[in-house]
Amino acid sequence: MEKMIEAVNVSYIYQTKYQKTKALSEVSCSFERGKVYAITGKSGSGKSTFLSLLAGLDVPTEGTLSIEGQDIRKMDRDAYRLNRASVIYQAFHLFPLLTVMENVMFPMELQHVARKEAKVRAQEYLRQVDLPETLYKKMPGMISGGEQQRVAIARAMAAGGEILLADEPTGNLDSQNEQVIVDLLCKLAHEKNYAVIVVTHNEAVAAAADVVYGMKDGELSVVRE
Amino acid sequence: MAAVKNGFLRLFRTPVKTALFFLLLAFTVALVCAGGNLWKLCADNMAHFEEIFTTIGTVEQKPEKTVQRAVWRADRKTYRYVNDPVYGETVSPDVLDFEGAGYLSGPDQRACYMAQAPECRLRDDDSGMWHFMIVEASPVEDCIPSDPVKMELKRVVFSYYPITFPDFYYCAHFEEQPEPMYADQTYIMELVLGLPHDWEVAENVSVGRWEYQPVDGPCSTQADAQGHLLPNHLSENPVQKLEPGFYETDEGKAWLALCREYELSYYSLPVTVTNDLNLIMAFYAGEAYVSEGEAFLEEDYRQGNRVCLVPDDFARRNKLKVGDSVHLVLRYANYAQSASMGGAEGRLTAEGKAYEPFEEGDWQIRGIYDHTVSPGRSQGYLLADNEIFIPTASIQNSNENNIAQYGPMKGYTTAFQIPNGSESIENYKALWEAQGISHVEIAFYDGGYSRLEMGLKNMEKMSLILLTMGIVSAVCIVVFFCYLFIVKQRRRTAIERSLGMTKRQCARSLLSGIAAIAMTGCIAGAAAGQCLAVSAGAAMVQTRPYDTRYSNGAPQEDEEERTAKEEVTYLIELDWQVAALSGSLVFLFTLSVAMAGIYGNLRQEPLALLSDAGK
Numbered sequence: 130m131e132k133m134i135e136a137v138n139v140s141y142i143y144q145t146k147y148q149k150t151k152a153l154s155e156v157s158c159s160f161e162r163g164k165v166y167a168i169t170g171k172s173g174s175g176k177s178t179f180l181s182l183l184a185g186l187d188v189p190t191e192g193t194l195s196i197e198g199q200d201i202r203k204m205d206r207d208a209y210r211l212n213r214a215s216v217i218y219q220a221f222h223l224f225p226l227l228t229v230m231e232n233v234m235f236p237m238e239l240q241h242v243a244r245k246e247a248k249v250r251a252q253e254y255l256r257q258v259d260l261p262e263t264l265y266k267k268m269p270g271m272i273s274g275g276e277q278q279r280v281a282i283a284r285a286m287a288a289g290g291e292i293l294l295a296d297e298p299t300g301n302l303d304s305q306n307e308q309v310i311v312d313l314l315c316k317l318a319h320e321k322n323y324a325v326i327v328v329t330h331n332e333a334v335a336a337a338a339d340v341v342y343g344m345k346d347g348e349l350s351v352v353r354e
Numbered sequence: 355m356a357a358v359k360n361g362f363l364r365l366f367r368t369p370v371k372t373a374l375f376f377l378l379l380a381f382t383v384a385l386v387c388a389g390g391n392l393w394k395l396c397a398d399n400m401a402h403f404e405e406i407f408t409t410i411g412t413v414e415q416k417p418e419k420t421v422q423r424a425v426w427r428a429d430r431k432t433y434r435y436v437n438d439p440v441y442g443e444t445v446s447p448d449v450l451d452f453e454g455a456g457y458l459s460g461p462d463q464r465a466c467y468m469a470q471a472p473e474c475r476l477r478d479d480d481s482g483m484w485h486f487m488i489v490e491a492s493p494v495e496d497c498i499p500s501d502p503v504k505m506e507l508k509r510v511v512f513s514y515y516p517i518t519f520p521d522f523y524y525c526a527h528f529e530e531q532p533e534p535m536y537a538d539q540t541y542i543m544e545l546v547l548g549l550p551h552d553w554e555v556a557e558n559v560s561v562g563r564w565e566y567q568p569v570d571g572p573c574s575t576q577a578d579a580q581g582h583l584l585p586n587h588l589s590e591n592p593v594q595k596l597e598p599g600f601y602e603t604d605e606g607k608a609w610l611a612l613c614r615e616y617e618l619s620y621y622s623l624p625v626t627v628t629n630d631l632n633l634i635m636a637f638y639a640g641e642a643y644v645s646e647g648e649a650f651l652e653e654d655y656r657q658g659n660r661v662c663l664v665p666d667d668f669a670r671r672n673k674l675k676v677g678d679s680v681h682l683v684l685r686y687a688n689y690a691q692s693a694s695m696g697g698a699e700g701r702l703t704a705e706g707k708a709y710e711p712f713e714e715g716d717w718q719i720r721g722i723y724d725h726t727v728s729p730g731r732s733q734g735y736l737l738a739d740n741e742i743f744i745p746t747a748s749i750q751n752s753n754e755n756n757i758a759q760y761g762p763m764k765g766y767t768t769a770f771q772i773p774n775g776s777e778s779i780e781n782y783k784a785l786w787e788a789q790g791i792s793h794v795e796i797a798f799y800d801g802g803y804s805r806l807e808m809g810l811k812n813m814e815k816m817s818l819i820l821l822t823m824g825i826v827s828a829v830c831i832v833v834f835f836c837y838l839f840i841v842k843q844r845r846r847t848a849i850e851r852s853l854g855m856t857k858r859q860c861a862r863s864l865l866s867g868i869a870a871i872a873m874t875g876c877i878a879g880a881a882a883g884q885c886l887a888v889s890a891g892a893a894m895v896q897t898r899p900y901d902t903r904y905s906n907g908a909p910q911e912d913e914e915e916r917t918a919k920e921e922v923t924y925l926i927e928l929d930w931q932v933a934a935l936s937g938s939l940v941f942l943f944t945l946s947v948a949m950a951g952i953y954g955n956l957r958q959e960p961l962a963l964l965s966d967a968g969k
Binding site: 177180181184186187207208209210211212215216218220222223224226227231235236238239284288296 | 357359360363364367368845846848849851852853854855856859959960961962964
C-alpha cells in the first residue's frame with residue numbers, strides 16, 4: 130500500500146530558557162491509508178509530541194516528516210489540518226457554545242461550504258456515527274461523553290480529510306462507549322480508507338489496531354505489525 | 355468570515371456576560387468621559403477667569419496712634435473733637451520689595467501731579483468758585499471775631515470771581531479766643547465762605563448771616579526725594595496784619611506766591627501716573643472703563659510713551675478725540691493723596707514760592723474713559739474731575755524738587771498686582787508676615803476670583819476623582835472581561851487551531867466579538883458621559899455664583915449691588931473631542947489587552963493544551 134505519512138529519523142527537542150529536552154529521538158515509521166495504528170507508551174514518552182507533529186501543529190527539529198511525499202515543513206500546515214488531518218481528543222473538545230450540529234458544520238464553514246450543504250452533510254456524518262437526531266440541536270454539555278466523542282469523530286469526518294489522529298479517544302469513556310468508538314475508528318479506516326493513528330494507553334484499543342507502535346523515552350519501536 | 359460569525363455567535367450564547375461587559379464598559383467610559391470633560395471644563399474656566407480677573411493688593415500704613423484734637427465751633431460755642439492719626443516714621447515702599455513676592459506689577463506709591471493744561475477748558479462754568487478769596491479788609495469797629503463781625507473790604511488780592519460787595523461778615527470760627535481786631539488796622543485774609551451761625555435754626559437760608567472763615571494761609575509741606583518734610587518759616591496764618599512794605603517782606607511775598615499758586619490752580623488738572631491701570635481702584639472695580647480708544651499697552655509702560663487717558667467729559671468739553679494731544683505742564687507731585695482728595699495741604703515750596711514746572715510736553719490721547727461712582731467708595735479711591743492718567747515712565751525729568759507732599763502709603767496711592775488665586779494670596783501673606791512689619795496692612799482684592807477658584811478647584815478634584823475612578827474601573831473591567839472572553843478561551847483557540855484555522859483567523863474570531871461590544875460600549879459610554887458632563891456643567895453655573903467680595907479690605911456693598919455683580923460667564927460648552935478621545939482610548943486599551951491575551955493564547959501549544967485538559 131502507498132505510504133500516506135512517512136517519518137524518517139524524526140527528532141524533536143523542547144527548548145526552554147534553561148534546558149533542552151529531547152522528546153522524540155530519531156523516530157522512523159510510516160502510516161498507510163485503510164489501517165488503524167496504535168501508539169502506546171507511558172505518559173511523557175513522547176506520544177503526544179509525535180501526534181502534534183503528525184497533526185502539523187509543529188515541525189520536527191531533525192529528520193523528515195512527509196505527507197504523501199511532501200515534506201511537512203514546506204506545506205501549508207493550517208490547510209493540511211483543515212483539509213486532510215483531523216484530531217480527536219480524550220476530552221472531546223467540542224465547542225461548548227455551539228450546538229452539536231454547529232460543531233460538525235464548523236470545519237465545513239471554514240472550507241467555505243455553503244451553509245445549507247454543510248447542514249445536510251453534517252446530518253449525514255452524525256447519522257454515520259449513530260447519533261440520534263434529537264441531539265443535533267443540543268449543546269455538547271447536555272449529552273454524554275460517548276455521544277460527545279461521536280460528535281467529535283463526525284466533526285473530524287466533516288473536515289473531509291483522510292488522516293484521523295486520536296489522542297486517547299476512549300480515555301474518558303465507559304467500556305460500552307469505548308467499544309463503540311473503537312468500532313467507529315476501525316470502520317473509518319477499513320471502510321472509508323482513513324489512516325487512523327491512535328495514541329493510547331488502552332490495551333483494548335491497541336488490540337483493535339492493525340499496527341501497534343510502542344514509544345519509550347522518545348524512541349519508537351514496532352510492537353505488532 | 356466563518357470565524358468572525360462564530361465569534362459573535364458565542365457572545366450571543368452568553369448574553370448575561372456580554373451584556374454585563376457592555377454595561378460596565380459603557381459605565382466606565384461614561385465616568386472617564388464625564389471626568390475628563392469636567393476636568394477640561396474646569397481648566398478652561400480657570401484659564402478664562404485668569405484672563406478676566408486680576409488680583410491686586412493695596413498697601414496702607416496704619417497710624418501708630420491717634421491724637422484727639424479739639425476744634426472750636428464758634429456757632430455753638432463748643433469744641434468738636436477730631437481724632438488725628440499719628441504715623442511716626444513713614445515706611446518706604448521699598449519694604450514691599452522682598453523675595454518671593456511674585457509681583458506682576460508694582461508695587462509703587464503713585465504720585466498725583468498738579469499740571470497746567472493751558473489750552474484746555476477745565477470746567478463748564480465757574481459755579482462754586484466764588485466762595486473763596488484772599489482780601490485786604492478791616493473790621494468796621496474794634497472787635498474780637500469770636501462771632502461774626504462786619505468787615506470792610508479794602509482790596510481783593512485774589513479771587514476766582516468778581517467780588518462786588520463792600521463788606522462781609524467774618525468769624526474766627528475755629529478759635530475760642532481769637533486775637534482782637536482793630537478798626538484802624540488792615541488785615542490780609544485767606545477766606546472761605548461758611549454757613550451762617552443760625553443756619554440750623556433758620557427755616558430759610560436767607561434769614562441767616564453768611565460769614566467768611568479763615569483757611570490755611572501760606573504754608574508748605576514740601577518734601578525731599580526721601581519723603582522728609584523740608585523745614586520752612588512760613589507763617590501758616592490765614593489772617594495777618596498788613597504793615598507798610600508788607601509785600602516786600604518774605605511773608606508778604608509768600609502771600610503773593612499763594613495768590614499766584616491759586617491762579618495757576620485755576621488752569622490746572624490732576625495727572626496720575628501709573629504702571630498698571632488695574633492698580634487704580636476705579637478701573638480695577640470696573641467703575642472706570644475705556645469707552646473710546648484703548649487702554650495703555652504694555653510697551654507704553656515699558657517705553658514711557660507719552661500717551662494718556664482722559665475723562666470723557668474733559669474730552670467732550672475740549673472737543674478732543676483719540677489720537678489728539680494734550681499739552682501738560684507738570685508742576686508738583688503729591689504722594690500723600692489721590693487726585694480726588696484735592697491738592698497738597700501746603701501749596702508753596704519751603705521757600706514760600708509757587709512751584710515752577712519741571713516737565714512739559716504733549717501727551718497723545720490713547721483712550722477716553724468714562725466712569726461711574728460706587729456709593730461705597732471712600733474719598734481717596736474716587737476719580738477726580740479732569741483726572742488724566744499717564745504712564746509713570748513718560749515723565750522724564752526728576753520731580754525731586756517738586757514734591758509738594760509726601761505721606762505714608764495708602765490704599766489709594768500704593769498697590770501691586772500678584773498672580774490670581776488664594777494660594778498666591780496666602781503665600782504673599784505668609785511672606786509679608788515674615789517681614790515683621792506690623793503697622794503696614796495689605797488688603798487684597800480679587801474680584802471674587804478666589805471664590806470662583808475654590809469652586810472650580812473643588813469641581814476639578816471631583817472630576818479627577820471621577821476620571822481616576824473611571825480609568826481604574828475601565829482597566830479592571832477590560833482586564834477581567836478580556837480574561838473571560840479571551841484568556842479563558844485558550845482551549846477554544848487550541849481547538850480552532852487543531853481544526854485548521856490559521857492564527858490570524860483565530861485572532862479574528864476572538865477579537866471580533868469583543869471589539870464589537872467594546873466599540874458599542876465605548877460609544878454609548880462616551881455619549882452618556884457627555885450628557886452627564888453637560889448636566890454637571892449646568893449645575894456648576896447654578897451652584898457657584900459669582901461673588902465680587904473677597905478680602906479684608908473690600909468695601910462693603912449693599913445686597914442689591916452685590917447681586918447685580920453676580921454675573922460671570924462660565925464656559926460651559928463641552929468638547930466632543932473629549933468624549934471621542936475617552937471612548938477611543940478605552941476602546942484602544944481594550945483592543946490592546948485583547949491582543950495581548952490573544953497573543954498569549956496563540957503561543958500555547960494546542961495539542962499539549964488539549965491533551966493535558968483531557969488528563
